[in-house]
Amino acid sequence: RYYKLEGYLFPDTYDFYQGEPVQNVVDKFLSNTENRITDAMRERAAELNMTMDEVITLASIIQKEASNQNDMFNVSAVFHNRLNSKDMRQLQTDTTNDYPSSKYDTYTIEGLPPGPICSPGLDAIEAALYPTEDFDAYYFASDNNGKFYYAETYAEHQKNWEEIQRINGES
Numbered sequence: 001r002y003y004k005l006e007g008y009l010f011p012d013t014y015d016f017y018q019g020e021p022v023q024n025v026v027d028k029f030l031s032n033t034e035n036r037i038t039d040a041m042r043e044r045a046a047e048l049n050m051t052m053d054e055v056i057t058l059a060s061i062i063q064k065e066a067s068n069q070n071d072m073f074n075v076s077a078v079f080h081n082r083l084n085s086k087d088m089r090q091l092q093t094d095t096t097n098d099y100p101s102s103k104y105d106t107y108t109i110e111g112l113p114p115g116p117i118c119s120p121g122l123d124a125i126e127a128a129l130y131p132t133e134d135f136d137a138y139y140f141a142s143d144n145n146g147k148f149y150y151a152e153t154y155a156e157h158q159k160n161w162e163e164i165q166r167i168n169g170e171s
Helices: 022-036 039-047 052-065 069-083 122-129 154-168
Strands: 139-142 148-151
Touching: 039 052, 039 122, 052 069, 052 122, 069 122, 069 139, 069 148, 139 154, 148 154
Parallel strands: none
Antiparallel strands: 139 148
């Protein structure tokens, strides 16, 4: 793991006091994260044959990829489809390219990286646990307006990219 607490400092509003020991600050973050992860979430992770750490890792990637809740569930479905595929085990998500360790580069590794790339919110965690059902896409991309395009095949994905470039005014 590159940053040991990455993914476990829950994004929320906290009260801290001047001179408060660093350990108290870290404990507040970790305690809040632990309180947000419910038994139902742990049970769902087990149903998916995932650890909660894997769920948090996937949720962190979803958090970086999609800004609205509907797209989070669809992006999650794409990643679950790839993780469960025999032929497409690489997530190939650009959000992991900027991470400071090559062990997180999902273009070169199969499956999930060794840990989260950010601290995801509840929407992203829920999306990681409950991807859109019967969503057969293996690819997605978005235009500069934030609209997502999903595809089942690479050929469809290439057509989506052409459309995105047209919309974005790129050649």
